[in-house]
Amino acid sequence: xxxxxxxxxxxxxxxxxxxxxxxxxxxxxxxxxxxxxxxxxxxxxxxxxxxxxxxxxxxxxxxxxxxxxxxxxxxxxxxxxxxxxxxxxxxxxxxxxxxxxxxxxxxxxxxxxxxxxxxxxxxxxxxxxxxxxxxxxxxxxxxxxxxxxxxxxxxxxxxxxxxxxxxxxxxxxxxxxxxxxxxxxxxxxxxxxxxxxxxxxxxxxxxxxxxxxxxxxxxxxxxxxxxxxxxxxxxxxxxxxxxxxxxxxxxxxxxxxxxxxxxxxxxxxxxxxxxxxxxxxxxxxxxxxxxxxxxxxxxxxxxxxxxxxxxxxxxxxxxxxxxxxxxxxxxxxxxxxxxxxxxxxxxxxxxxxxxxxxxxxxxxxxxxxxxxxxxxxxxxxxxxxxxxxxxxxxxxxxxxxxxxxxxxxxxxxxxxxxxxxxxxxxxxxxxxxxxxxxxxxxxxxxxxxxxxxxxxxxxxxxxxxxxxxxxxxxxxxxxxxxxxxxxxxxxxxxxxxxxxxxxxxxxxxxxx
Amino acid sequence: xxxxxxxxxxxxxxxxxxxxxxxxxxxxxxxxxxxxxxxxxxxxxxxxxxxxxxxxxxxxxxxxxxxxxxxxxxxxxxxxxxxxxxxxxxxxxxxxxxxxxxxxxxxxxxxxxxxxxxxxxxxxxxxxxxxxxxxxxxxxxxxxxxxxxxxxxxxxxxxxxxxxxxxxxxxxxxxxxxxxxxxxxxxxxxxxxxxxxxxxxxxxxxxxxxxxxxxxxxxxxxxxxxxxxxxxxxxxxxxxxxxxxxxxxxxxxxxxxxxxxxxxxxxxxxxxxxxxxxxxxxxxxxxxxxxxxxxxxxxxxxxxxxxxxxxxxxxxxxxxxxxxxxxxxxxx
Numbered sequence: 061x062x063x064x065x066x067x068x069x070x071x072x073x074x075x076x077x078x079x080x081x082x083x084x085x086x087x088x089x090x091x092x093x094x095x096x097x098x099x100x101x102x103x104x105x106x107x108x109x110x111x112x113x114x115x116x117x118x119x120x121x122x123x124x125x126x127x128x129x130x131x132x133x134x135x136x137x138x139x140x141x142x143x144x145x146x147x148x149x150x151x152x153x154x155x156x157x158x159x160x161x162x163x164x165x166x167x168x169x170x171x172x173x174x175x176x177x178x179x180x181x182x183x184x185x186x187x188x189x190x191x192x193x194x195x196x197x198x199x200x201x202x203x204x205x206x207x208x209x210x211x212x213x214x215x216x217x218x219x220x221x222x223x224x225x226x227x228x229x230x231x232x233x234x235x236x237x238x239x240x241x242x243x244x245x246x247x248x249x250x251x252x253x254x255x256x257x258x259x260x261x262x263x264x265x266x267x268x269x270x271x272x273x274x275x276x277x278x279x280x281x282x283x284x285x286x287x288x289x290x291x292x293x294x295x296x297x298x299x300x301x302x303x304x305x306x307x308x309x310x311x312x313x314x315x316x317x318x319x320x321x322x323x324x325x326x327x328x329x330x331x332x333x334x335x336x337x338x339x340x341x342x343x344x345x346x347x348x349x350x351x352x353x354x355x356x357x358x359x360x361x362x363x364x365x366x367x368x369x370x371x372x373x374x375x376x377x378x379x380x381x382x383x384x385x386x387x388x389x390x391x392x393x394x395x396x397x398x399x400x401x402x403x404x405x406x407x408x409x410x411x412x413x414x415x416x417x418x419x420x421x422x423x424x425x426x427x428x429x430x431x432x433x434x435x436x437x438x439x440x441x442x443x444x445x446x447x448x449x450x451x452x453x454x455x456x457x458x459x460x461x462x463x464x465x466x467x468x469x470x471x472x473x474x475x476x477x478x479x480x481x482x483x484x485x486x487x488x489x490x491x492x493x494x495x496x497x498x499x500x501x502x503x504x505x506x507x508x509x510x511x512x513x514x515x516x517x518x519x520x521x522x523x524x525x526x527x528x529x530x531x532x533x534x535x536x537x538x539x540x541x542x543x544x545x546x547x548x549x550x551x552x553x554x555x556x557x558x559x560x561x562x563x564x565x566x567x568x569x570x571x572x
Numbered sequence: 573x574x575x576x577x578x579x580x581x582x583x584x585x586x587x588x589x590x591x592x593x594x595x596x597x598x599x600x601x602x603x604x605x606x607x608x609x610x611x612x613x614x615x616x617x618x619x620x621x622x623x624x625x626x627x628x629x630x631x632x633x634x635x636x637x638x639x640x641x642x643x644x645x646x647x648x649x650x651x652x653x654x655x656x657x658x659x660x661x662x663x664x665x666x667x668x669x670x671x672x673x674x675x676x677x678x679x680x681x682x683x684x685x686x687x688x689x690x691x692x693x694x695x696x697x698x699x700x701x702x703x704x705x706x707x708x709x710x711x712x713x714x715x716x717x718x719x720x721x722x723x724x725x726x727x728x729x730x731x732x733x734x735x736x737x738x739x740x741x742x743x744x745x746x747x748x749x750x751x752x753x754x755x756x757x758x759x760x761x762x763x764x765x766x767x768x769x770x771x772x773x774x775x776x777x778x779x780x781x782x783x784x785x786x787x788x789x790x791x792x793x794x795x796x797x798x799x800x801x802x803x804x805x806x807x808x809x810x811x812x813x814x815x816x817x818x819x820x821x822x823x824x825x826x827x828x829x830x831x832x833x834x835x836x837x838x839x840x841x842x843x844x845x846x847x848x849x850x851x852x853x854x855x856x857x858x859x860x861x862x863x864x865x866x867x868x869x870x871x872x873x874x875x876x877x878x879x880x881x882x883x884x885x886x887x888x889x890x891x892x893x894x895x896x897x898x899x900x901x902x903x904x
Contacts, residue, residue, distance in 0.1 A: 071737070074737075075737060075740050075741050075744055076744065078741050079741040079742070079744050079745050082741070082745075083745060083749070083750070083753065086750070086753040086754065086757070087753055089757065090753050090756035090757050091756055091757075204882060204885050204886060204889070205878075205882060207829075207881070207882075207885055208829065208833070208877075208878050208881035208882040208885055209878055209881075210833055210836040210837065210840075210853070210856070210874065210877055210878075211837065212836075212837070212840045212856075212857075212860070213836075213856060213870075213874040213877070213878075216860050216863055216870065220863055220864065507746065510746040510748070510749065511746065511748070513748050513841070514837055514840060514841070517840070517841065528749065528752075529752075529841055529842075532752055532753065532756065532843075533842070540749075540753075543749070544745065544746075544749060547746050547749070548744045548745065548746075551743075551744055551746070552744060
């Protein structure tokens with residue numbers, strides 16, 4: 061494998077050199093770099109033109125300019141020397157611009173990628189298991205629909221119909237009868253399709269889910285929960301236990317009592333710990349990412365210990381299930397704190413809770429939690445816009461691979477051995493279906509840094525996308541080259557990681 | 573593959589001498605083309621998508637005419653005029669039982685833009701240009717991708733390594749980056765934009781074709797053709813390419829669908845089609861700020877983009893299912 065990595069890196073360096081030269085030439089010739097200065101009417105116009113010619117080396121030939129840029133860029137490879145990627149036409153250091161833009165973009169796309177991966181894969185897998193059912197057709201049609209949507213058209217629609225209407229609704233947050241009825245029906249259909257089973261069971265699930273959803277929505281509306289939202293200790297405990305049962309059922313099957321008891325114990329510990337934990341985290345002097353991280357780590361450690369103690373012969377699944385339960389329990393606690401911060405935050409932004417542009421509200425001067433709520437509300441719409449298309453890709457792909465795997469002989473053998481359907485699907489089919497998905501995920505992560513250009517432009521977030529568009533409009537090669545270098549290195553690196561991961565997961569593949 | 577007439581087998585029987593069985597009908601095998609065609613016809617989603625796509629294309633090209641041939645729609649997309657009623661659409665699709673007015677098309681069914689041009693004509697013109705762009709990009713990308721992929725896969729060795737490194741060079745550049753740069757260099761017309769875009773989107777097809785060629789070149793029919801004296805070009809284009817036609821057609825269709833969306837994205841960023849030419853993407857990006865007051869300016873071109881992309885995607889999926897020999901399960 062070291063030979064593979066080295067050979068790949070050498071070839072990649074060569075490829076990057078050639079393509080960066082190509083891009084440099086294309087950008088330099090894509091317009092007139094002195095365009096805005098030619099129509100300038102200020103008295104020192106000629107000096108400005110001279111200054112720009114000198115800075116961008118416009119008097120030199122293209123290969124010379126490229127070599128100058130390359131000289132500066134190659135200093136990045138040596139850890140000691142500073143990185144000199146040149147300067148933009150506004151005399152800003154490209155490295156500074158890049159690091160700011162990169163962190164902004166990463167903040168935007170991380171949530172979208174994770175959510176779309178998790179949701180897309182689960183929906184795709186369920187869709188494959190229920191091939192040709194109503195659920196399958198709905199999901200397939202939705203996936204095609206989302207593929208065919210132009211991103212910014214969707215983004216503008218979201219801004220109007222989701223943000224503005226939702227903010228208007230929030231001033232008087234009640235749910236009407238028609239909305240309740242519609243949401244209940246949809247929820248009933250969804251849960252019926254998800255849990256499956258024979259006709260009678262599906263109908264029972266549908267009716268129960270619809271009634272439950274309707275009841276909950278009407279209760280929330282009557283109690284005006286949306287004005288002062290919170291989960292409360294009882295609900296957190298209930299949700300933690302629910303997560304415990306869910307993960308035990310999914311990863312091990314409910315008949316394996318020791319794992320079930322392990323998860324329930326973890327959930328119980330979580331429900332008890334939530335009182336001191338939430339008061340610690342909410343305390344102003346405590347609140348910071350470091351402390352939250354420490355708490356999360358200790359929760360995981362406790363979960364591992366519980367899983368280990370209860371595990372007996374199945375330590376692995378027990379530990380996994382307990383860790384997931386602990387993490388979800390912590391997630392519910394944090395959501396509770398965030399929800400309780402919403403009313404005070406809403407007062408600060410005059411009731412416009414869902415933001416449509418920017419990355420944060422300027423001059424908010426809020427507490428740590430209010431800042432977090434602010435950042436989250438600014439992330440909701442762009443994340444939705446990115447997620448739509450990503451979700452469609454993942455669900456189609458995972459459906460295709462899962463179908464492929466379910467038709468294999470070893471799945472038939474597993475069933476013939478008498479294993480439960482759950483074991484066959486989760487332990488055998490799903491794991492093998494994940495292998496090609498890893499390649500897709502790795503490649504997707506590689507392109508995501510440069511791929512949110514449209515979303516950033518529509519939602520006015522300053523990230524890699526806006527850096528690129530502004531620089532291209534000003535015919536400024538240096539920031540564009542910086543953008544290119546970051547995205548190209550990311551693509552190449554993640555492609556290589558995808559190949560390595562594939563070779564690691566699939567023993568039939570040998571790295572050449 | 574030529575149609576084969578299977579000779580009718582003799583029925584076994586101890587007393588009867590072997591003879592041709594008499595039937596009322598002849599048995600013949602289906603060609604691959606017929607098989608694919610039948611499977612495609614049975615795919616309901618793809619067939620309905622094909623019908624909708626055909627209707628949309630017909631509407632776009634016949635309504636305002638193309639290339640000098642006049643259409644049946646009176647208003648022109650260049651003639652500005654009086655803005656009637658704030659430019660709101662006159663299309664009324666609710667029958668009189670619900671609405672009272674009855675269904676009518678009116679003078680400006682899609683409304684008018686801010687200088688009074690008929691928006692239906694403008695949308696149709698935009699659809700024509702977008703379809704042209706998508707088709708040209710698809711065609712260019714397919715031709716380039718097939719040629720490069722086939723040459724790389726057939727000859728292997730150094731040529732393959734060189735061509736694949738070339739493909740990688742284009743692949744490492746993010747598509748939007750190179751399309752935007754290329755779009756800026758373009759003079760603003762739809763045709764030149766599509767040719768330039770076609771030069772950058774062929775990479776995935778080239779890889780697929782190369783993969784197919786690597787396996788197909790080991791088959792016996794290639795050896796047989798070689799033995800009969802065919803040169804490499806003939807083998808590639810007369811023998812192997814027809815066998816990869818499934819993959820090529822499916823990928824070409826999907827390229828067409830993504831080309832529409834790519835052009836929309838570029839126009840939004842300002843790097844796509846420029847004045848005086850128009851396209852659906854340019855229409856949407858021009859009127860995005862008008863969305864709150866005059867939503868029809870934003871809805872109609874967007875709906876047409878979604879419609880075209882959706883139908884082409886469905887057709888591509890239907891073709892993929894039709895060409896797939898492993899498709900064993902059908903709906904019960």
